[in-house]
Amino acid sequence: MTNPIFSAEKVSKSFGVVQALSDVSVDLRRGEIHAVIGENGAGKSTLMNVVCGKLLPTSGALYRQGKPVVFHTPLDAQKNGIAIAPQEVSLVPGLSVAENILLGAQEGAGAAINWRRTRETAAGHLALIDETIDLDEQAGRLSKAQQQLVQIARAAATSAEIMIFDEPTAALTSRETGRFFDYVRGFRERGGSVFYISHRLDEILELADRITVLRDGCFVAELDPKTTTKDEMVRHMAGRTVQAQARTSNATNAEVVLSVRHLSRPGEFEDVSFDLHRGEILGVAGLIGAGRTELGKCLFGVTAARAGEIEIFGERARISHPADAIGRSLVYLPEERKQEGIFPLLSITENMTISAMDRFKSLLGLRFNDMVREVDTYIDRVRIKLGSPSDPITSLSGGNQQKVIxxxxxxxxxxxxxxxxxxxxxxxxxxxxxxxxxxxLAGAGLSIIYISSELQEVIDVSDRVLVMHEGHVKGISPAGTATQESLLATAMS
Incomplete structure (x- = not known):
């Protein structure tokens, strides 16, 4: 066995009374892809933030090539050949792609930047990831997938020997994911080493050489991807066997609560028609660029339709603003949870009650005790894991933030x-x-439109699946008989 080029030994990290990591040890060998998996809140990102210098451990030690190191800042880690492409996009939206890739490391002498050489160098790094992205385009104008790829190229531009990828494929299409996998494998073949975090267990099994499992901030197991299974990985992550709920529904025979006819917004989607029944989960599937998110935002009034009709509970609805939709009991949970869903400076209680504050008003202000009781009820109802309802929403894992919304x-x-x-x-x-x-919730009468790029997920949770491709509805299938292959065939028909 080769000696590790990096190791963390008995690393702990606490935030006040919250223990995020407890005596975690992990190492990385040259030319290895080492996956770190676990549930939200297991400590994966905290561990990687210690490795890349964003956080100082409360206790424990880091070693580079067997020598102890202390990283006070990400620059310290970068000087030791470690770079991270984080899950959350952190580009400068007003700068070009080329400027973002070489931000702080532009080509030139002294204070003079050689923009031609900077652009050429950036182009070389980006070509390894995706050469179709325009180097001169402002980063803020790119799609989320393209921004993620630019962020990966920026990490690559540091010439690091150790790369950390945190949920790198969450926003990528299958084509982009394939190109990214090629890059990662090429990086490994050139002697590079990778810490890889992902909730997509199939890609972990495809890419990784070793798998470390964390749970509740502790090391649980090290698995061999050649011999382990997804079921075994999930058991270690959850500490128990996770079983999906059986699907039973007669919702498609219930009353129509939302009827959409010939809805169009040129450049995004055209001639979309469907019905949603009371207590039904209608999945909306399709490849990235199909118009699914655009349709959801239009139904909620974020954008305006140019043609078509919407009926809600049998009445014609004119929705030109989200307030119009909310007033008709139709709401939208956005894809970009951190940018569009939560209020990061507010508490869990404030985030949960902000849409219903009028229910707690009195002549003397807010009835705070009633608010707390209501929040406690919903914490139990949707099973939110938290320290205190007064904690900031940002203290929660992504899954628990979603439950608060x-x-x-x-x-x-x-x-x-x-x-x-x-x-x-x-x-x-x-x-x-x-x-x-x-x-x-659907069984209790809530009607749900479920938009996802994960085809199997749509099949598992939905009653019916509406398939979109390039802005058009290609068909609606019963989820009980649908397969990923049949949905893709419908999309491409």
Whole structure:
């Protein structure tokens, strides 16, 4: 066995009374892809933030080539050949792609930047990831997938020997994911080493040489991808066997609560028609660029349709603003949870109650005790794991943040719920938990539109699946008889 080029020994990290890591040891060998998996809140990102210098450990030690190192900043780690492409996009939106890739490391002498050489160098790094992205385009104008790829190229531009990838494929298409895998394998063949975090267990099994499992901030197991299975990985992550809830529904025979006819928004989607029934989960599937998110935002009034009609509970609805949709009990949970879903400076209680504050008003202000009791009820109802309701929303894992947003709209007594990529970046156990709760809510009469790029996920949770491709509805299939292959065939027909 070769000596590790990097190791963390008995690393612990606490935030006040919250223990995020407890005596975790992990190492990395030259030319290795080492996956780190676990549920949301297991400590994966905290560990990687210690490795890349964003956090100082409370206790424990780091070693580079067998020598102890201390990283006070990410620059310290970068000087030791370590770079990270984080899950959350952190580009400068007003700068070009080329400027973002070489930010702080532009080519030139002294204070003079050689923009031609900078552009050429950036082009070389980007070509390894995706040569179709325009180097001169502002980063803020790119799609989320393209921004993720530019961020990966920026990490590559540091010439690091150790790369950390945190959920790198969450926003990527299958083509982009394939190109990225080629890059990672090429990096390994050139002697590079990778820490790889992902909730997509199939790609872990495809890419990794070793797998470390964390649970509740502790090391649980080291697995061999050649001999382990997804079921075994999930058991270690969750500490128990995770089972999906059986699907039973007669919702398609119930009343129509939302009727969409010939809805169009040129450049995004055209001539979309469908019905949503009371207590039904209608999946919306399709490849990236199909128009799914655009349709959801239009139904919620974020953007305006140019043609078509919407009926809600049998009445013609003119929705030109989200307030119009909310007033008709139709709400939307956005794909970009951190940018568009949560209020990061507010507490869990404030985030949950912000849509229903009028229910707690009195002549003397807010009835705070009533608010706390209501929040406690929904914490139990949707099974949110938290320290205290007064903690900031950012203290929660992604899955629990999603549950807070869901509780927000349940507290508003919404009757139609549009969910856009509700389980992106969420671990297997939290995903199954959220899907199980959605089935329960649908059984109680809530109607749900479930938008996801994960075809199997759409099949598992939905009653019917509406398939979109390039802005057009290609068909609607019963989920009980659908397969990933049949949905793709429908999309491409």
């Amino acid at each position: 869901l509780a927000r709209w349940l507290m508003k007594e919404s009757r139609i719920l549009i969910l856009d990529e509700p389980t992106r970046g969420i671990d297997v156990n939290a995903k199954v938990d959220i899907q199980s709760q959605l089935r329960t």
